[in-house]
Amino acid sequence: MTRALLGLALCLLAARPAAAAAVYIGIDSTAGKAWTLGLDAFTSQNAASQQDAADGRALRDILRADLLFSRSFDIDDKAPPADAPDAVKAWKDRGTAFLVRGTAGRSADMLSLQVTLFDLGSGQPLLSRYYRQKAEAWRVLAHTAADDIVRQLTGRKGVARSRIAFSNDQSGSKEIYVVDYDGKELRRVTTNKSLNLLPRW
Numbered sequence: 001m002t003r004a005l006l007g008l009a010l011c012l013l014a015a016r017p018a019a020a021a022a023v024y025i026g027i028d029s030t031a032g033k034a035w036t037l038g039l040d041a042f043t044s045q046n047a048a049s050q051q052d053a054a055d056g057r058a059l060r061d062i063l064r065a066d067l068l069f070s071r072s073f074d075i076d077d078k079a080p081p082a083d084a085p086d087a088v089k090a091w092k093d094r095g096t097a098f099l100v101r102g103t104a105g106r107s108a109d110m111l112s113l114q115v116t117l118f119d120l121g122s123g124q125p126l127l128s129r130y131y132r133q134k135a136e137a138w139r140v141l142a143h144t145a146a147d148d149i150v151r152q153l154t155g156r157k158g159v160a161r162s163r164i165a166f167s168n169d170q171s172g173s174k175e176i177y178v179v180d181y182d183g184k185e186l187r188r189v190t191t192n193k194s195l196n197l198l199p200r201w
Helices: 002-021 050-069 087-093 135-154
Strands: 035-039 073-076 098-107 110-119 124-134 163-168 175-180
Touching: 035 050, 035 135, 050 073, 050 098, 050 110, 050 135, 098 135, 110 135, 124 135
Parallel strands: 035 073, 035 098
Antiparallel strands: 098 110, 110 124, 163 175
16 A cells, blocks of 8 residues: 555656646747727827828828837728728727827927727727827827836836936947937937946846
8 A cells, every 4th residue: 555655656746847847938929819000190289280280291100100019009090081981990990999080280499199999899998198208209199108008008018218328339439328219319319428227227
């Protein structure tokens, strides 16, 4: 009896590493079907302002890139024809689950962006935010809107407002630089011509 129990215990111990080796955690951003998110053409706060129209196009382009980078959505950015009798129905007929609409406007040196996220299933807005920023930092508006949309639909914190700090010696000495997560808005932080390493926030 004792030998039988000892033999069983040895068999179980020998089997444990094999069983443990078969256990793993898979992280797959493509698991499941991504939502289709419609991105409508942004309107201008002042319909006669070419600047507002240009700002709207630029903000929409950044927002689209941020949402695609999140890998949470399929983006449908082809708006229905202007003469479509029911634009919302046209979006839904294409399989769009959610729709983002925005309005851009500029006043003096300030740029504003109104963004609304609609659930096309219920027809109700899920998120409506107004952002205002110095026009020179216009990319922050789109990044912030993208992060808010990602959080609203996934519950996860977005990364579009992330900045990367690093050391580089292109000036002849190691200086600290910061840049947006997408490689834009590169800015040199230190100019002391010293040995600057390991930046941290």
